[in-house]
Amino acid sequence: MSKVCIFIESDKETTNEGHFVRHIAELIYAGDSKEIEIVGTGGYTNLDQFAVQMQRNTDNGIKNLVIFDADFPKEGGFEKRNLKLLNLKEKEKVDFELFLFPNNQDNGTFEHLLEHLATEEHKGLLECFEGYESCIRGRNNPKYVSPNQKAKMYAYVSTQTDPNDIKMFKKGDWRFNQADLWNLEVDYLTPLKDFLSSHLK
Numbered sequence: 001m002s003k004v005c006i007f008i009e010s011d012k013e014t015t016n017e018g019h020f021v022r023h024i025a026e027l028i029y030a031g032d033s034k035e036i037e038i039v040g041t042g043g044y045t046n047l048d049q050f051a052v053q054m055q056r057n058t059d060n061g062i063k064n065l066v067i068f069d070a071d072f073p074k075e076g077g078f079e080k081r082n083l084k085l086l087n088l089k090e091k092e093k094v095d096f097e098l099f100l101f102p103n104n105q106d107n108g109t110f111e112h113l114l115e116h117l118a119t120e121e122h123k124g125l126l127e128c129f130e131g132y133e134s135c136i137r138g139r140n141n142p143k144y145v146s147p148n149q150k151a152k153m154y155a156y157v158s159t160q161t162d163p164n165d166i167k168m169f170k171k172g173d174w175r176f177n178q179a180d181l182w183n184l185e186v187d188y189l190t191p192l193k194d195f196l197s198s199h200l201k
Contacts (some may be wrong), residue, residue, distance in 0.1 A: 002062050003061075003063065004037070005038075005039060005062050005064050006066075008021055008039070008067055009041060009042075011041070014172050019173055020110070020174070022036065022038055023176040025196050029200040044069070044085065047066065047085065047088060048091075051092040054095070058095050064096035065199055066096045066097070068081070068099075068101070069081070070101060071109060072108070077107045078105060082098065097195075099195045101113050102188070104192070109149060109150075111152070114153045115152070116188040116189070117183055117184065117188070119179075119181060119183050122160065122180075125155070126156060129152050129155050133147060157169065157174045157181070
């Protein structure tokens with residue numbers, strides 16, 4: 001039986017976000033990994049649809065954690081998104097603990113956290129992508145859309161993915177267990193580690 005249920009913003013556990021949250025949680029939790037359940041919500045605006053499940057979890061002694069993006073002021077931002085979700089918690093009368101990517105205090109997303117985890121050996125790939133973005137902007141063509149942060153991190157991983165592993169990559173397995181690809185010891189990841197550690201006891 002699950003002891004903790006983590007609600008994420010993507011639509012299912014088998015996304016890169018789901019893989020990442022599970023990997024970090026399992027690094028921290030000393031118990032059975034089966035006691036950690038990951039639930040995809042399909043977006044922060046859908047969280048109220050999980051109120052019944054959250055209440056049932058609480059009644060059964062299962063702790064609810066919500067890990068979503070803070071986003072940016074245009075569509076949210078840390079303070080606005082934090083307030084909105086806490087108001088929903090009060091309105092629905094459910095119990096959950098909240099963490100907002102990238103570090104529970106700044107504006108940003110899951111992919112902004114990932115950028116901080118790129119290893120020193122491969123950070124140059126991100127600079128290559130920034131050059132690509134500048135090139136597109138320099139064309140001054142309104143039909144061209146500058147790639148977003150998701151595309152940037154997708155490129156970081158895909159350029160280091162063996163053709164034999166491409167199916168796993170496309171299914172969300174971004175190999176977060178590989179130290180040559182991700183540095184999970186950076187200070188920027190500490191807020192998430194501390195959040196999970198305090199609730200995975």
